[in-house]
Amino acid sequence: MKLIIGQFVPGDSIIHRMDPRAKLITVFIFVFIVFLANNPWTYGFLLAFTVLGILVSKVPFSFIYRGLKPVLFIIIFTFILNALFTRQGDVLISAGWFQLTTAGLKQAIFISIRLLAIIVVTTLLTLTTSPIAITDGLETLLKPLKKWRFPVHEFALMMSIALRFIPTLMEETEKIMKAQMARGVDFSSGSLVKRGKAIIPLLVPLFVGAFKRAEDLAMAMEARGYRGDVGRTKFRLLKWHGRDTGLLSVLAVLTAALILMRG
Amino acid sequence: MEIKINHLTHIYQPNTPFESLALSDVNAVIPSGAFVSIIGHTGSGKSTLVQHFNGLLKPTEGEIHVGDMIISSSTKNKDLKALRKKIGMVFQYPEHQLFEETVEKDICFGPLNFDVPLEEAKRRAREALELVHLPESILDRSPFELSGGQMRRVAIAGVLALEPEAIILDEPTAGLDPKGRRDILDLFTRLHKEKGMTTIMVTHNMDDAALLSDQVIVMDHGRCLMQDRPEIVFSEEKTLTSLGLDLPRAMRFLRKAGQKLGQQWEEPVFSTEKAAETIARSFVRKKGGDRS
Numbered sequence: 001m002k003l004i005i006g007q008f009v010p011g012d013s014i015i016h017r018m019d020p021r022a023k024l025i026t027v028f029i030f031v032f033i034v035f036l037a038n039n040p041w042t043y044g045f046l047l048a049f050t051v052l053g054i055l056v057s058k059v060p061f062s063f064i065y066r067g068l069k070p071v072l073f074i075i076i077f078t079f080i081l082n083a084l085f086t087r088q089g090d091v092l093i094s095a096g097w098f099q100l101t102t103a104g105l106k107q108a109i110f111i112s113i114r115l116l117a118i119i120v121v122t123t124l125l126t127l128t129t130s131p132i133a134i135t136d137g138l139e140t141l142l143k144p145l146k147k148w149r150f151p152v153h154e155f156a157l158m159m160s161i162a163l164r165f166i167p168t169l170m171e172e173t174e175k176i177m178k179a180q181m182a183r184g185v186d187f188s189s190g191s192l193v194k195r196g197k198a199i200i201p202l203l204v205p206l207f208v209g210a211f212k213r214a215e216d217l218a219m220a221m222e223a224r225g226y227r228g229d230v231g232r233t234k235f236r237l238l239k240w241h242g243r244d245t246g247l248l249s250v251l252a253v254l255t256a257a258l259i260l261m262r263g
Numbered sequence: 264m265e266i267k268i269n270h271l272t273h274i275y276q277p278n279t280p281f282e283s284l285a286l287s288d289v290n291a292v293i294p295s296g297a298f299v300s301i302i303g304h305t306g307s308g309k310s311t312l313v314q315h316f317n318g319l320l321k322p323t324e325g326e327i328h329v330g331d332m333i334i335s336s337s338t339k340n341k342d343l344k345a346l347r348k349k350i351g352m353v354f355q356y357p358e359h360q361l362f363e364e365t366v367e368k369d370i371c372f373g374p375l376n377f378d379v380p381l382e383e384a385k386r387r388a389r390e391a392l393e394l395v396h397l398p399e400s401i402l403d404r405s406p407f408e409l410s411g412g413q414m415r416r417v418a419i420a421g422v423l424a425l426e427p428e429a430i431i432l433d434e435p436t437a438g439l440d441p442k443g444r445r446d447i448l449d450l451f452t453r454l455h456k457e458k459g460m461t462t463i464m465v466t467h468n469m470d471d472a473a474l475l476s477d478q479v480i481v482m483d484h485g486r487c488l489m490q491d492r493p494e495i496v497f498s499e500e501k502t503l504t505s506l507g508l509d510l511p512r513a514m515r516f517l518r519k520a521g522q523k524l525g526q527q528w529e530e531p532v533f534s535t536e537k538a539a540e541t542i543a544r545s546f547v548r549k550k551g552g553d554r555s
Contacts, residue, residue: 179359183372184377201360205362
């Protein structure tokens with residue numbers, strides 16, 4: 001089993017090489033400015049930015065599509081809801097209580113573009129940035145919060161450890177499932193109660209293993225002198241390049257255009 | 264119980280970008296009552312192969328005959344349960360599968376899943392515990408407070424309590440100390456000899472494969488390259504080295520000793536005793552030769 005969330009596709013495009021901080025800021029701001037768009041022009045800009053992002057990143061469309069698959073249902077659902085329940089403008093099709101109006105169709109398309117743009121851009125972030133780079137970037141960006149005693153470093157560490165162990169846990173789950181299946185457990189049939197009960201022989205060993213692994217990891221880190229971020233230097237230094245300033249400039253232009261062109 | 268593998272091919276995650284060919288056109292026969300070792304480099308498909316024997320994986324193509332059952336891609340999951348009752352499986356690090364509050368409950372878990380009455384399951388738990396040389400006093404303890412070696416033996420007892428006709432061992436001694444290793448291997452050789460249990464062992468240890476088994480299957484890149492008696496398999500030194508596999512220790516020693524002594528011993532020798540004997544015999548012969 002492979003997860004798509006946070007799946008990094010190594011590559012060498014300009015977007016891959018950008019500073020994770022620049023990418024994080026961009027995605028963060030983009031999610032907000034998406035809501036500025038309210039007419040065909042502004043939605044066009046959003047789409048253009050998104051498509052440009054995909055093209056420049058050189059990530060195959062099939063990857064993006066697979067990332068979209070789980071949320072495609074939600075997008076289609078919102079599309080249908082908006083199309084059906086907006087009752088303004090000229091009537092295009094009408095059958096009984098069902099009515100499709102021009103305003104409804106427009107609304108549905110716009111909302112779908114909004115969702116699509118947000119999801120594609122965030123997917124693009126995780127596809128082009130390794131999990132380590134993302135947590136590194138987050139840690140630096142959140143550093144100011146330290147003044148208010150927010151444990152920024154610990155937070156970033158937790159995130160990277162969680163990401164690192166997702167595949168390990170999946171593998172372990174599969175292994176234990178097989179071992180219990182060999183002892184006659186049936187995970188895929190029987191009543192709901194029966195299936196619920198079948199989970200226990202899977203969860204207990206999984207938790208035991210996870211705690212044991214956490215203990216081992218803590219010990220290994222301490223043995224190598226880990227004391228939190230006190231006096232810790234970085235192996236990978238984040239460097240701000242011209243391309244990162246470029247990305248933020250493009251974002252600024254997009255924001256300005258959205259504000260100017262919105263009706 | 265005889266296991267026959269016909270043109271078995273297995274593809275993981277077919278029709279996705281992660282598709283990978285794990286087994287391709289494997290043919291082999293595991294005779295009833297035999298002790299068969301499967302050797303091969305990491306990733307050669309050993310574990311994938313044995314997981315087909317009790318229906319944990321289904322073939323993508325080809326079929327497997329286990330006794331009078333046939334498993335193919337169209338076999339229903341329902342029917343696989345009957346198969347799992349007949350074929351026990353001891354995974355690598357089997358202690359990871361323990362989960363019950365007491366050792367007794369954990370050992371009874373398997374039999375109860377196969378609708379064995381509670382009393383009978385408890386009787387089997389005691390018997391299995393005896394087989395793995397653990398005292399009955401352990402029955403009421405939590406499996407999580409035992410030592411690593413004890414946990415593994417409890418887990419193995421949990422599989423033996425199913426009273427399978429054949430047993431699959433996937434590197435049963437990984438991570439054990441020398442004594443633990445010997446105990447576990449002795450246990451399975453005994454079961455094989457006394458109960459005539461068909462035993463299939465995946466191993467990285469060439470000594471175990473050579474000394475214990477009637478037949479050795481050599482896997483490489485998802486193919487079955489050889490299946491034969493250990494004497495024949497381990498005389499193919501060149502093939503084995505090219506696959507990244509070693510010879511048994513005794514044979515390696517004889518090769519080196521032979522170079523020093525200007526001698527060559529052709530017949531494969533697996534145990535330390537036999538190796539010593541071989542060398543001693545050649546000295547006696549030499550001496551005898553000098554005298555005449």
